[in-house]
Amino acid sequence: MATSFDLDLFVIGGGSGGVRAARVAAQGGAKVALAEESRMGGTCVIRGCVPKKLMVFASTVPGTLAEAAGYGWRVGAASFDWPVFRKKLHSELDRLEGIYRAGLVNAGVTIHDQRAVIADPHRVRLADGTEFTARHILVATGGRPFRAEIPGCESAMVSDDVFNLETLPKSILIIGGGYIASEFACVLAGLGVKVTQFYRGEQILRGFDGEARDLVAEGMRERGVDLRLGTTIEAAEEVEGGTRITASTGGAEVYEKVLLATGRVPNTHGMGLEEAGVKIGKAGEIVVNEYSQTDVPSIYAVGDVTGRIALTPVAIREGMAFVETVFGGNPTPVDHELVPSAVFTQPELGSVGLTEDEAGGRGPVEIYATSFRPMRSAFAGAPDRVLMKLVVETESRRVLGCHIVSPEAGELIQLAAVAVKMGATKEDFDRTCAVHPTMAEELVTMKMPVRRLG
Incomplete structure (x- = not known):
């Protein structure tokens, strides 16, 4: 006789990965509940990618004003009003949280706005003591800032x-x-x-x-x-x-x-994971296989809590692969190879594939690179330099890595990553006609390597 459960799926964590998995599973007909002790949207939407990027936009304005003067614009005195920005920022986060919540509700997901822990391989307990049984449990609790204990810095922020x-x-x-x-x-x-x-x-x-x-x-x-x-x-x-x-x-x-x-740590403490038989790694991460399944067959985990690649799009893809595997009947491993990333410093850094140091240890490679003052900065009298770099495997001619430092490097690396993921060769890049005048045209006009390694 088949065991009866209250739910097909209980998701613990309302971040990007958990919300996507819950919504898609429910849209496919599964009976799903999700518990989140904080705000819906998780680190990315509430206290990470989104508010940070909006702050990045705000912080680049002084540079834009300085550049404007270099182009003949007469710019008056300007000042930044943090309270005004902060109010608008939090209004935007409220709006986005509402979108996440509405998406779950419209898909038929039951939301519990409280902490949930695992009671056993098929049972979840809420903070108010309510318990639910579920055929599958998905842990998507993300991570949190690591607070180093430094005497005298007790009031330090994270x-x-x-x-x-x-x-x-x-x-x-x-x-x-x-x-x-x-x-x-x-x-x-x-x-x-x-x-x-x-x-x-x-x-x-x-x-x-x-x-x-x-x-x-x-x-x-x-x-x-x-x-x-x-x-x-x-x-x-x-x-x-x-x-x-x-x-x-x-x-x-x-x-x-x-x-x-000084880093982030997975949110696994006090969740009943080890008591339920789930293996926890040295850094506190949940150990999973290529299908995001733990040592306990009914318990899965996606996102930062697994200590794999701590990026929002990766968590979303892991959540989708979980649903396809468990509810779609199509075992789907997650592809963690050649994942592009961007660092929103000033200047930005975009990267995909192997670095020069990494590639140098796996056989002969050629390095194509150029660093220069782009037209826009040079005309304005700014000292900014950019970098365009390709790491190429000598024998196959395949581009193993692409690294860009420039304004909007995140936008550029997204497009370059398509070619690198497809296995493009240096000659494929060379055959691509340049868009002139642009910074990125250098990616397809570098003819001679600056270094050969291995």
Whole structure:
């Protein structure tokens, strides 16, 4: 006799991956419920990609005004009103949350606005004590900022807090060298905050192409970020007006705010996962197979909580593949190869495929690269430089990686990623006629390699 369940699917987590899986499964006829203890939309919509990108847009205006003067425009005095921007920002997030919620309701998903934990492989318990049984459980609880314990920095912010500041600080120290730390350094500097950034490593944006990292760091410094590499906090003390920080490289300074941006961790604590038999990795991530299934056959997980690739579009694709596998009868593994990404620093960095260092370890490769002042910046008298770079496998001629540092690099890399994903060769790029005058035309006009490796 078949076991009867209250639901076909219970989704824990209302971020991009969980919402997409719940909605599509319900549209296909499944009986679905979703629990979210915070706001619908998750990290991306509420405290990540979306509000951050809107802040990026706001922070680029001073550069645009400066450039305008270089083109003959007479620009008057301008100032930034954070409360006005913040009010409009939160109104937009409310609107987007409403869209996510309406999509679930219209698909027939039952929403529970409270925390949910796993009671056993087929049972979920809500914070109010209500329990539901489900044939399948999908965990999509995402991640959260890692808060490093630094004596004297107890009042330090994490990235979530930036969007809720009542007023912008006059000065801030950002700890970290990843994309979150570097993006916020550029954003806040562009909005008029005096920004200092400490990173213990030799260069920011570890994992990205070295040449691209160097150019981004150079551009950040030109825009006013006091970037200090090989530097950590030696001592910290909360004083009147902020926090007095002593750097490991010497010297002390008081910063009105301190932002800890030293990574993120999966939201798995206290969820009953291990008690139910789900394997948890060393970093707290849920261990899954290529179909996003855990060691417990009825429990699946998608998105940042799995510690795979922490990008919203990846979580959405994982959620879709889960639905196709479990409810579509078509086992669909998730393709995590050649996923493009962008870092919204100033300048932006777009990347897909292997870096020069990564490719150099797998056989002979050729590096095609050019760095130059684009026409727009040069005419305005700005020092900005851009980078266009291709990593090419010598034998097959296949383009293994593409790396761009430039304005709108995120937009450019999305299109380049199509060619790289299709397995385009250097000759395919060469056969493509250039669009002139553009920065991106350099991707199809580089004839001679600048380096050969392996």
